[in-house]
Amino acid sequence: xxxxxxxxxxxxxxxxxxxxxxxxxxxxxxxxxxxxxxxxxxxxxxxxxxxxxxxxxxxxxxxxxxxxxxxxxxxxxxxxxxxxxxxxxxxxxxxxxxxxxxxxxxxxxxxxxxxxxxxxxxxxxxxxxxxxxxxxxxxxxxxxxxxxxxxxxxxxxxxxxxxxxxxxxxxxxxxxxxxxxxxxxxxxxxxxxxxxxxxxxxxxxxxxxxxxxxxxxxxxxxxxxxxxxxxxxxxxxxxxxxxxxxxxxxxxxxxxxxxxxxxxxxxxxxxxxxxxxxxxxxxxxxxxxxxxxxxxxxxxxxxxxxxxxxxxxxxxxxxxxxxxxxxxxxxxxxxxxxxxxxxxxxxxxxxxxxxxxxxxxxxxxxxxxxxxxxxxxxxxxxxxxxxxxxxxxxxxxxxxxxxxxxxxxxxxxxxxxxxxxxxxxxxxxxxxxxxxxxxxxxxxxxxxxxxxxxxxxxxxxxxxxxxxxxxxx
Amino acid sequence: xxxxxxxxxxxxxxxxxxxxxxxxxxxxxxxxxxxxxxxxxxxxxxxxxxxxxxxxxxxxxxxxxxxxxxxxxxxxxxxxxxxxxxxxxxxxxxxxxxxxxxxxxxxxxxxxxxxxxxxxxxxxxxxxxxxxxxxxxxxxxxxxxxxxxxxxxxxxxxxxxxxxxxxxxxxxxxxxxxxxxxxxxxxxxxxxxxxxxxxxxxxxxxxxxxxxxxxxxxxxxxxxxxxxxxxxxxxxxxxxxxxxxxxxxxxxxxxxxxxxxxxxxxxxxxxxxxxxxxxxxxxxxxxxxxxxxxxxxxxxxxxxxxxxxxxxxxxxxxxxxxxxxxxxxxxxxxxxxxxxxxxxxxxxxxxxxxxxxxxxxxxxxxxxxxxxxxxxxxxxxxxxxxxxxxxxxxxxxxxxxxxxxxxxxxxxxxxxxxxxxxxxxxxxxxxxxxxxxxxxxxxxxxxxxxxxxxxxxxxxxxxxxxxxxxxxxxxxxxxxxxxxxxxxxxxxxxxxxxxxxxxxxxxxxxxxxx
Numbered sequence: 001x002x003x004x005x006x007x008x009x010x011x012x013x014x015x016x017x018x019x020x021x022x023x024x025x026x027x028x029x030x031x032x033x034x035x036x037x038x039x040x041x042x043x044x045x046x047x048x049x050x051x052x053x054x055x056x057x058x059x060x061x062x063x064x065x066x067x068x069x070x071x072x073x074x075x076x077x078x079x080x081x082x083x084x085x086x087x088x089x090x091x092x093x094x095x096x097x098x099x100x101x102x103x104x105x106x107x108x109x110x111x112x113x114x115x116x117x118x119x120x121x122x123x124x125x126x127x128x129x130x131x132x133x134x135x136x137x138x139x140x141x142x143x144x145x146x147x148x149x150x151x152x153x154x155x156x157x158x159x160x161x162x163x164x165x166x167x168x169x170x171x172x173x174x175x176x177x178x179x180x181x182x183x184x185x186x187x188x189x190x191x192x193x194x195x196x197x198x199x200x201x202x203x204x205x206x207x208x209x210x211x212x213x214x215x216x217x218x219x220x221x222x223x224x225x226x227x228x229x230x231x232x233x234x235x236x237x238x239x240x241x242x243x244x245x246x247x248x249x250x251x252x253x254x255x256x257x258x259x260x261x262x263x264x265x266x267x268x269x270x271x272x273x274x275x276x277x278x279x280x281x282x283x284x285x286x287x288x289x290x291x292x293x294x295x296x297x298x299x300x301x302x303x304x305x306x307x308x309x310x311x312x313x314x315x316x317x318x319x320x321x322x323x324x325x326x327x328x329x330x331x332x333x334x335x336x337x338x339x340x341x342x343x344x345x346x347x348x349x350x351x352x353x354x355x356x357x358x359x360x361x362x363x364x365x366x367x368x369x370x371x372x373x374x375x376x377x378x379x380x381x382x383x384x385x386x387x388x389x390x391x392x393x394x395x396x397x398x399x400x401x402x403x404x405x406x407x408x409x410x411x412x413x414x415x416x417x418x419x420x421x422x423x424x425x426x427x428x429x430x431x432x433x434x435x436x437x438x439x440x441x442x443x444x445x446x447x448x449x450x451x452x453x454x455x456x457x458x459x460x461x462x463x464x465x466x467x468x469x470x471x472x473x
Numbered sequence: 474x475x476x477x478x479x480x481x482x483x484x485x486x487x488x489x490x491x492x493x494x495x496x497x498x499x500x501x502x503x504x505x506x507x508x509x510x511x512x513x514x515x516x517x518x519x520x521x522x523x524x525x526x527x528x529x530x531x532x533x534x535x536x537x538x539x540x541x542x543x544x545x546x547x548x549x550x551x552x553x554x555x556x557x558x559x560x561x562x563x564x565x566x567x568x569x570x571x572x573x574x575x576x577x578x579x580x581x582x583x584x585x586x587x588x589x590x591x592x593x594x595x596x597x598x599x600x601x602x603x604x605x606x607x608x609x610x611x612x613x614x615x616x617x618x619x620x621x622x623x624x625x626x627x628x629x630x631x632x633x634x635x636x637x638x639x640x641x642x643x644x645x646x647x648x649x650x651x652x653x654x655x656x657x658x659x660x661x662x663x664x665x666x667x668x669x670x671x672x673x674x675x676x677x678x679x680x681x682x683x684x685x686x687x688x689x690x691x692x693x694x695x696x697x698x699x700x701x702x703x704x705x706x707x708x709x710x711x712x713x714x715x716x717x718x719x720x721x722x723x724x725x726x727x728x729x730x731x732x733x734x735x736x737x738x739x740x741x742x743x744x745x746x747x748x749x750x751x752x753x754x755x756x757x758x759x760x761x762x763x764x765x766x767x768x769x770x771x772x773x774x775x776x777x778x779x780x781x782x783x784x785x786x787x788x789x790x791x792x793x794x795x796x797x798x799x800x801x802x803x804x805x806x807x808x809x810x811x812x813x814x815x816x817x818x819x820x821x822x823x824x825x826x827x828x829x830x831x832x833x834x835x836x837x838x839x840x841x842x843x844x845x846x847x848x849x850x851x852x853x854x855x856x857x858x859x860x861x862x863x864x865x866x867x868x869x870x871x872x873x874x875x876x877x878x879x880x881x882x883x884x885x886x887x888x889x890x891x892x893x894x895x896x897x898x899x900x901x902x903x904x905x906x907x908x909x910x911x912x913x914x915x916x917x918x919x920x921x922x923x924x925x926x927x928x929x930x931x932x933x934x935x936x937x938x939x940x941x942x943x944x945x946x947x948x949x950x951x952x953x954x955x956x957x958x959x960x961x962x963x964x965x966x967x968x969x970x971x972x973x974x975x976x977x978x979x980x981x982x983x984x985x986x987x
Contacts, residue, residue, distance in 0.1 A: 395818020
C-alpha cells in the first residue's frame with residue numbers, strides 16, 4: 001500500500017482536492033452569511049458582500065494546507081533520501097559519499113519510472129522498494145497534516161462569520177500579502193542566484209585539489225576536464241574577444257540602422273522594418289548557433305585557408321579551424337543588432353526636437369545635425385545601449401557552444417577555436433551528476449565571475465539610461 | 474565656335490557639394506546597415522529552409538511480405554520480421570544470396586530497427602492471411618541522402634551492342650562488342666584527357682556490372698547485382714554505361730549498393746514519401762528513425778509548467794509593484810532588482826536550477842517540471858515588466874472613478890484596471906513564453922539533454938525539448954542529422970512566429986488608446 005503510494009508519479013492529485021475544498025469553503029461561506037435573516041444579529045447591513053465571506057473561508061481553508069503541501073514539495077525528497085541513506089549497509093557506505101549519492105540518485109530515478117521491474121541486483125531492488133515505502137509514508141503524513149490543517153482552518157475561519165464581520169478587509173489584506181510574496185519571488189531569485197553561486201564558489205576554492213583565488217583569476221592554464229588546471233584567463237580572454245568581434249558587427253550596423261530609422265525613414269518604412277529587425281532578436285540562439293556552425297564556420301575556414309595560401313603569408317598564418325571565434329562573433333553580432341538598434345532608437349528619439357530644429361535653422365544639413373547635435377546629446381544613452389549589448393554578448397551561450405571551440409588559448413587569431421566562459425560552464429556541467437568534484441564546481445566559480453561582470457555592465461547601463469531619461473523628461 | 478564657358482565653381486559651391494555628398498553618404502550608411510541586417514535575416518531563413526527540405530521527405534523501401542508468416546501476431550518480434558524482410562530481399566536479388574559479404578551489403582541498406590513501425594502495425598491490426606503485408610521500411614541515412622542527391626547526377630551513355638559474354642577464371646566477366654568497334658570508341662573516349670575519373674557501371678539486360686578494365690574490343694566486368702544473362706552470344710543487346718558521380722572510396726555506399734539501389738528504383742521498390750516519422754517518432758540514435766515527437770511533447774509540458782508558474786506570479790508581482798506598493802526602499806530595491814534580473818545571462822539561471830532544484834531540493838534531473846521552473850524564473854522579469862507597462866497605460870481616471878464610487882483599492886484594481894490591461898499583459902506573456910520556448914542553455918545544465926527514447930507522459934518524466942533536440946542532433950556525426958536539424962528548426966521557428974503573430978494580432982485587436 002505504502003509502496004504503491006510511493007511509486008505514484010507525483011502528488012499532483014493533491015491539488016484537485018485542495019481546489020475542491022477551497023471551492024466548497026467559498027460557496028459555504030457565501031451562502032452561510034447570505035442566508036442570515038436580516039436584522040437577526042448585531043448589524044442590519046452586511047459589512048462585506050457574501051462573496052468576501054466566501055473568499056475569507058476559502059483562504060483560511062486552503063492556505064494552511066497549501067503551505068504544508070509546499071513544505072512537502074521542498075523537503076520530502078531530502079528527508080526520504082536521508083532516511084534511505086541511514087539504512088544503507090556499511091559496505092556500500094564505505095565506498096565514499098560520491099558513490100553513495102550516485103546510488104541513491106539512481107534508486108530515486110528508477111523508483112520514479114513508470115514500470116518497475118526487478119533488476120536482479122538485490123541491494124538495488126530492496127533500496128527501490130524501501131525508497132518507495134519511505135516516500136509513501138512521507139506522502140501519507142503530509143496528506144494527513146494537510147487534511148487536519150484544512151479542516152482546522154475551515155472551522156476556525158467559520159467561527160467569526162457574521163454580518164458585521166469585516167471579511168473584505170481581511171481578504172484584501174491577504175491578497176495584498178500574496179501579491180507582495182509574488183513580487184518578492186523576483187528578489188528571492190536574485191538571492192538564490194547569489195547565494196548558490198557564492199556558496200559553490202567558496203566550496204570550490206576550499207577544495208583540497210582546487211586552485212587558489214589568485215591562480216583562478218590570473219592563471220593562464222585551463223584544463224578542467226583532464227588535469228586540475230584552473231587558470232581562467234584564457235576563458236576570460238576568449239569571451240572578451242568573441243564579444244568584441246560581435247560588437248564590431250552590432251554597433252555600426254545597429255547604430256546606423258537606428259539613426260536611419262529615427263531620422264530619415266518614412267513612418268511606413270519604419271513600421272515595416274522595425275518588426276523585421278526585432279524578429280532577429282526573437283530567433284532562438286540555438287538557431288543562430290546552427291547557422292554559425294553549419295554555414296559561416298566553413299566559410300571562415302575556407303577564407304583562412306585562402307589567406308594561408310597567399311604567397312606573402314606563412315603557411316600556418318591563420319589557424320583555420322572548423323569552428324572559430326570569428327564565425328561565432330559575427331553571428332552573435334547579428335543577433336545583437338536589434339538590441340543596439342532599438343535601445344539607440346529610443347535614446348535618439350528622446351533627444352528633444354528643438355535641438356534638431358535649432359541646428360537645421362542655422363543651416364546644418366541633416367547629417368551634420370545628427371553628427372554634431374543629436375548624437376552628442378544621445379551619447380550617454382548610446383553608451384548604455386552598447387554596454388547592455390556587450391553584457392548580452394558576454395553571457396551568450398549557445399552560439400559559442402556550437403560555433404566556437406573548446407580550446408583554452410590566448411591568441412589574437414580569430415580563426416582559431418578559442419573557448420569562452422559559457423562554453424566551459426556547459427561542457428563542465430552536462431552529463432555529470434556529482435556535485436563534489438572540483439571539475440563540476442569550477443563551473444559555479446566561472447558562473448559567479450560571469451554574473452559579476454554582466455551585473456556590473458547592466459548596473460552601469462541602467463543607471464545611465466535612468467539618469468538620461470530624467471534629464472530630458 | 475566655342476561653347477559657352479561654364480562659370481567657375483565658386484569655393485562655396487564646392488563646399489556645399491561636399492557637404493551634400495557627405496549627407497548622401499551618411500544616408501547610404503544607414504540604408505546599408507538596414508540592408509545588412511535584413512539580408513542576414515533573409516539568408517538565415519532561406520539557407521535553413523533549403524537545408525530542411527531534404528528532411529521533410531524520405532525514401533522508403535516497399536516490400537510485400539507473405540502474410541502467412543504473421544498470423545500469430547502476438548509472438549512475432551523484431552528478429553522474425555527482420556528474417557522475413559531479408560528473405561524477401563533475397564528473393565528480389567537471388568544472385569546475391571550465395572556470398573555472405575554481398576548479402577551483408579544488401580541488408581545494410583535498411584537498419585534492423587526499421588521494421589519497428591511494421592511490427593506495431595501488425596500487433597494492432599489483424600492480418601488478412603490472403604493479401605500480403607505491405608511493409609514500408611526506412612532506408613539508412615546514407616542511402617536516403619544518396620537517393621536524394623547523388624543518384625540524380627548519374628549520367629547514362631549508350632555504349633554499343635553486346636557481342637559475347639564469357640566468364641573468366643577470376644570470377645569476372647569479359648564482354649566483347651557486336652563487331653562495330655563501339656567499345657573501342659568508348660574506351661578512346663574514356664582515355665581522352667579531362668574525362669572524369671569516376672566509377673562506371675555497365676548495364677546489360679537487367680544486370681549491373683562494374684567496369685574493371687578495358688581490353689581492346691572487350692571489357693572486363695565485375696558483377697554487382699541483377700540476374701547475370703546467359704553466357705555466350707548476347708544477340709546485340711544494348712550496353713549502357715552509367716557514370717557515377719563519385720569514387721566508391723569517397724562515399725559511404727559501395728558500388729554494389731549503388732547498383733542495387735538503381736535496380737530497386739527501376740523495379741519501383743523505393744518510394745519517396747512525406748517524412749511523417751519526423752513528427753511521430755521519438756528520438757533515436759539512427760537518424761532515419763529519429764523524430765521530434767518526444768521533444769515536442771517535452772516542450773509542451775515544460776511550457777505548461779512555465780506558464781502555470783510564471784504568468785500568475787508575474788502578473789501579481791506587477792500588480793503589487795504598480796498598484797499597491799508603497800514608495801519605500803524595499804519596493805525600489807525590488808524594481809532595480811527586476812530590471813537587472815531581466816539582463817542576467819540565461820545560463821546563470823541554469824546554474825541556479827542545478828544548485829537549488831537539483832542539488833538542494835533533490836528534484837529529479839532532466840524533467841520538464843524542473844525545466845519549466847527554471848524557465849519560469851528566467852521569463853518572470855520579462856512578464857513583470859510587460860505587465861507593469863500594460864497596467865501603467867491604463868489612465869488613472871479609471872481608478873479614480875472606481876474609488877469615487879466607493880470601490881476599495883483592490884476592487885478598483887481587480888474589477889476595472891486589470892481587465893483593461895489584460896490584452897497588454899497577455900501580449901507580454903505570450904512573448905515571454907515564446908522566449909522560454911526557444912531557450913536552450915539553462916536546460917542543458919539541468920540535464921534535459923539526456924537521450925530520451927520514450928514520449929513523456931507527465932511533467933515528471935525524463936524529457937527533452939525542441940531547442941535542446943536541435944543542439945543534440947546538430948552534434949550528431951552522421952551527415953543526415955544536418956537536414957533533420959534544419960527541419961526541426963523550421964518547426965520551432967514556425968511555432969515561434971505563430972506565437973508572435975498571435976501577440977501582434979491581440980495587440981492590434983484590443984489595443985486602446987486613451
